[in-house]
Amino acid sequence: MTQITSDDATREHVSITDADVEAAHGLLEFIQACPSMFHTAQTIARRLDDAGFTRLREGDAWSVEPGSCCYVVRNNSSVIAFKVGEGATDSGRFHFQLSATHGDSPTFKVKDVATLDGPEGGLRLNVEAYGGMIDYTWFDRPLSLAGRVFVQVDERVESRLVSLDRPVAMIPSLAIHLDRSMNDAFSPNRATDVCPLVSAGLMDEATFDRLVADAAGVEPEQVLARDLFLVNLQQPCVWGAEHEFISSPKLDDLMCAYVSLEAFLEARNTAAVSVYCCFDNEEVGSNTKQGAMSTFLPDVLVRLSAALGAGEEGYRRALAKSMLVSCDNAHAVHPNHPERYDASNRCRLNGGLVVKEAANQHYCTDAFSRAVLAAVCRRAEVPLQTFANRSDMAGGSTLGNLSNIQASMHAVDVGCPQLAMHSSYETAGTRDVTLATKALKAFFEADLRIVEADAVDIA
Ligand code: ZN
Secondary structure: OOOOOOOOOOOOOOOOOHHHHHHHHHHHHHHHOOOOHHHHHHHHHHHHHHOOOEEEOOOOOOOOOOOOEEEEEEOOOEEEEEEEOOOOOOOOOOOEEEEEEEOOOOEEEEEEEEEEEOOOOOEEEEEEEEOOOOHHHHOOOOEEEEEEEEEEEOOEEEEEEEEOOOOOEEOOOOOHHHOOOOOOOOOOOOOOOOOOEEEOOOOOHHHHHHHHHHHHOOOHHHEEEEEEEEEEOOOOEEEOOOOOEEEEOOHHHHHHHHHHHHHHHHOOOOOOEEEEEEEOOHHHOOOOOOOOOOOHHHHHHHHHHHHOOOHHHHHHHHHHOOEEEEEOOEEEOOOOOHHHOOOOOOEOOOOOEEEEOOOOOOOOOOHHHHHHHHHHHHHHOOOEEEEOOOOOOOOOOOOHHHHHHHOOOEEEEEEOEEEOOOOOOEEEEHHHHHHHHHHHHHHHHOOEEEEOOOEEEEO
């Protein structure tokens, strides 16, 4: 474990390489393909298809054997993929090595009756908050819409993903001349201030319905329901004189969703069942049918165990030997506000994956799980950083401890360091894409032999 502090004189500064920039561009392209959580699941599924994985339907019988690579999607917004090592069921070794991330990000959701009339003939969208965003970051920038709609085709109702892929809305600021207090206390009201403008008078509710129907390739009367969200269209970029930074919408948590997917796909481990999870609804508490607190993960693991001949007893025994790495981005020290962070347990951009720990167990890290990950990363010569909240601040929470309610096992919370979490445009370190992928690949490849909470052998 490498401990980084703000006055760490021995800190190593490593140049950003062409390979780092290329890896970062891979992430940014992935994010561009994920304008909503439904697109995130689809993008991950396509990547798995390309890698030769087989999609299993929850409503069908499953056939799984050593060597199988499969994935399951729930609600078209959460994905669990697994690779069964050829020797995964050998003599009492059966266990899981998992990563978990989330594919949703804070945004605004369009209500059923989508528009607000006026004033002066204009048309605005009627939206409500999905998650806890920094509201002002949604103002004065081109916005689009993406999500899914359900359409009726004859006697069948079916899901269609939609993404308008062009600017159709904007939340304009009020001019400084009309509110001189704007720079003192900007506190937008979500019912009256956060109403995206979609027309100055040429459009009505029917035209909006037509816009959505066209995107779905149907007539407006065929659209029965929609889950549509605002999308910040500002393009992601690698920036800085030394290419040190990446900025993009949705780095929380698509950065972890991407690096853990790359690590999962690259890693080889014949002795374990490697599992990749990307859950929906972390930003609204995870307690949905497809969230980290749902039965999705145990449903998959139990059925997978049964298909491999392990049964209920085998599943329980496997959990006792398993470990989860819960990956959700962490707060890097803000250059203008270092006082908001713990004086010594804090992290920086481009310093590598961050282990997050909290005494109140809002992070699932404990000494056992931290020790396992530290040993794995030491062996792979990949740096780890550390994060804890200031002792007088509550801090955030994530999905590891929630997923542990349904499938309890050793678990550690990690994330990539980033700035401006829950802004509509966030910033992270270019090199952290490479470093986090390496750390997670080392975890997936480690031959872990966990002996309850007593010890672990790592080969
Ligand atoms: Zn997150």
